[in-house]
Amino acid sequence: MPQVALRQLRRERIDDLGLGAACSYVDCLSLASVTQGDLMSHLRLVASALFALLCAGCASLAKPISLADLEPDPTAGVDARSGLPKRATHRRSGVVLRLVPGDASANALFLAETELTVGSWRRFVAETGYRSDAERGVLDDPDHPAVGAFTATSAGGREWHEQANWSRIFPLLGTEELRDDLPVLYLSAADAVAFTAHFGLRLPTAAEWERAARAGAATRFPWGDEGGDACRHANLQDRAGARRFPEFNVPVPCDDGYAVIAPVGSFAPNAAGFFDLVGNVEEWCLVANHTHSHYELVGGSWVADADGAKLSQRASLHQHARRDFIGFRPALAIELPAN
Numbered sequence: 001m002p003q004v005a006l007r008q009l010r011r012e013r014i015d016d017l018g019l020g021a022a023c024s025y026v027d028c029l030s031l032a033s034v035t036q037g038d039l040m041s042h043l044r045l046v047a048s049a050l051f052a053l054l055c056a057g058c059a060s061l062a063k064p065i066s067l068a069d070l071e072p073d074p075t076a077g078v079d080a081r082s083g084l085p086k087r088a089t090h091r092r093s094g095v096v097l098r099l100v101p102g103d104a105s106a107n108a109l110f111l112a113e114t115e116l117t118v119g120s121w122r123r124f125v126a127e128t129g130y131r132s133d134a135e136r137g138v139l140d141d142p143d144h145p146a147v148g149a150f151t152a153t154s155a156g157g158r159e160w161h162e163q164a165n166w167s168r169i170f171p172l173l174g175t176e177e178l179r180d181d182l183p184v185l186y187l188s189a190a191d192a193v194a195f196t197a198h199f200g201l202r203l204p205t206a207a208e209w210e211r212a213a214r215a216g217a218a219t220r221f222p223w224g225d226e227g228g229d230a231c232r233h234a235n236l237q238d239r240a241g242a243r244r245f246p247e248f249n250v251p252v253p254c255d256d257g258y259a260v261i262a263p264v265g266s267f268a269p270n271a272a273g274f275f276d277l278v279g280n281v282e283e284w285c286l287v288a289n290h291t292h293s294h295y296e297l298v299g300g301s302w303v304a305d306a307d308g309a310k311l312s313q314r315a316s317l318h319q320h321a322r323r324d325f326i327g328f329r330p331a332l333a334i335e336l337p338a339n
C-alpha cells in the first residue's frame with residue numbers, strides 16, 4: 001500500500017476511535033496545573049489514551065469496537081441495512097445510544113439518546129477519580145481565576161464564580177437541586193473528551209449531530225420552521241426564565257416550564273428518538289481537522305433564543321471553556337464489514 005494511503009488509513013482509524021479527542025486530553029493535561037493528589041487518576045486516563053493512540057498508529061493492532069459492548073433494546077428493533085440494533089445501552093458507560101438514520105457510509109453511527117447526565121458523570125468520577133477543568137483550575141480565560149466557571153447570577157447575568165463546577169451547578173442561585181437526571185454542566189470540551197476516550201466513545205462532529213437532529217427534515221428546527229412553536233419542543237429562554245431572572249428578555253414568547261435546565265427527556269423526542277437536541281444545553285462537537293484548541297457548539301440552550309437553536313447554528317469555544325449552558329452527548333462509530 002502506498003505510504004500516503006497507509007497514513008490516511010491510520011488517520012481515519014484514529015478518527016474512528018475518537019483518538020484525536022484522546023490527544024486533546026493529553027494536551028489539556030500538559031496545560032493543566034496538576035496537583036500531587038490528582039496525579040494517579042490522571043495517569044490512569046493518560047495511560048489509557050496513550051495506549052489507544054499507540055494502537056491506532058498500527059491499524060492492524062487497533063482494538064475494534066465490539067458489538068458485545070452494547071446491550072440491545074429488543075423492543076426497538078434492528079436496522080435492516082446494517083443489522084445493528086436501533087437502540088442499545090453501552091455497557092461500560094451506561095449511556096443509552098440510538099442508531100443515527102440515513103448514514104450511507106461504511107461506518108454506522110450511534111449517538112446518545114440524551115445529553116450526558118449528572119448521574120453518568122458521577123459514575124465516571126467514581127470509577128476514575130477524574131477532576132474537571134473547573135475543579136483543577138485549568139485556565140479558561142486570562143481575565144478570570146483558574147478555578148470555577150461562568151455561572152448565572154440571580155438577576156440573570158453571568159459571572160465567574162470559583163465554586164461553580166459539575167457538582168455545584170448554580171452557586172449564585174442557591175436553589176437548584178443537583179439531580180442525576182439533569183444534563184451535566186461546567187464541563188469543558190477537554191473534560192468531555194476525557195469521558196468519551198475512557199469509554200471508547202467520542203464526540204460527534206457537528207455534521208453528524210445535525211444528521212441525527214434532522215432525521216431527514218430540511219426545516220430550521222426539528223419540528224418545522226416556526227420558532228414560535230419552540231416551547232412545546234425545547235427548553236429555551238422563554239417566559240419561565242423571564243419570571244425568574246429580571247434581566248432576561250423574552251426572545252421566545254411562550255412558556256416551556258423551565259427557568260433553568262430541565263431533566264433530560266422532559267420534551268418529546270425528534271423523529272429519530274433523540275431528546276433535547278435543541279435547547280436545554282448546547283453540546284460540544286468535534287471539528288473536522290481541528291487544531292486541538294477550539295470545539296464547535298450546537299443546539300442552543302436554556303439561555304438561547306430561537307435563532308440560537310436552529311439546526312444549522314454553530315458556535316465555537318476554546319477546549320477549556322466551561323459554562324452553565326454547555327454539555328455534550330457521546331457518539332460511537334462502528335465500522336461495517338464490506339459486502
Ligand SMILES: [Ca+2]
Pocket residue numbers: 235236237238240241256257258259260302
Ligand atoms: Ca426555558
